[in-house]
Amino acid sequence: MDDDLIQRSERYLDGLFGEGAGEKHTRFVDRLKNPAMRETLHRYHVMESDTTHLSVEENYLIGMTVLFATRAYAPACMFAKTLLHLGVSKDKLLEAAARLSMWVGGVPAAEASAHLQRAIREFEKDGLGSMEAWFPKGEP
Known part of the structure; x- marks a missing residue:
C-alpha cells in the first residue's frame, strides 16, 4: 500500500x-x-x-443515517460519537434518527434511536474513550 x-x-x-x-x-x-x-x-x-462540497460533519451525518438504515449499528454509533466529538448536538442526531422512520419505518427507526441513545450516553460518560475500538493502543 x-x-x-x-x-x-x-x-x-x-x-x-x-x-x-x-x-x-x-x-x-x-x-x-x-x-x-x-x-x-x-x-x-x-x-x-x-470538504469542497460536503463538510466533515455532513459526511458523518450521512454515514450515520445510512449505517443505521442498513442496521449496521456498531459503525453507526461510532459515527454518532464522532459527530458528538465534532460538536454536533445530540438533538440533531436524535432528529436524524427519528426521520429515518420516513424511509425505513417506525420500528427500525426506533431500534436505531435506542442504539443512538446508548452511544450518546457512552460518549457523555467516556468521551473519546468510548471510541477505543477505533483507536487501539499497542501493536495490531
Missing part, C-alpha cells in the same frame, strides 16, 4: 481526533486481513478530508 495514502489518512484523523489518533486508527485498520479492504478504508479517509 502507498505510504503517502496512509500518511494522508493519518493526518486527517489526527486533525479530527488529536495527535496520534491516525496512527492508532491505522493499527485498527491493520487488523483487517485483506489488503484491499485496508487500502479502501484509508482512501475513504482521504475522500472525507475533501
Whole structure:
C-alpha cells in the first residue's frame, strides 16, 4: 500500500481526533486481513478530508443515517460519537434518527434511536474513550 495514502489518512484523523489518533486508527485498520479492504478504508479517509462540497460533519451525518438504515449499528454509533466529538448536538442526531422512520419505518427507526441513545450516553460518560475500538493502543 502507498505510504503517502496512509500518511494522508493519518493526518486527517489526527486533525479530527488529536495527535496520534491516525496512527492508532491505522493499527485498527491493520487488523483487517485483506489488503484491499485496508487500502479502501484509508482512501475513504482521504475522500472525507475533501470538504469542497460536503463538510466533515455532513459526511458523518450521512454515514450515520445510512449505517443505521442498513442496521449496521456498531459503525453507526461510532459515527454518532464522532459527530458528538465534532460538536454536533445530540438533538440533531436524535432528529436524524427519528426521520429515518420516513424511509425505513417506525420500528427500525426506533431500534436505531435506542442504539443512538446508548452511544450518546457512552460518549457523555467516556468521551473519546468510548471510541477505543477505533483507536487501539499497542501493536495490531
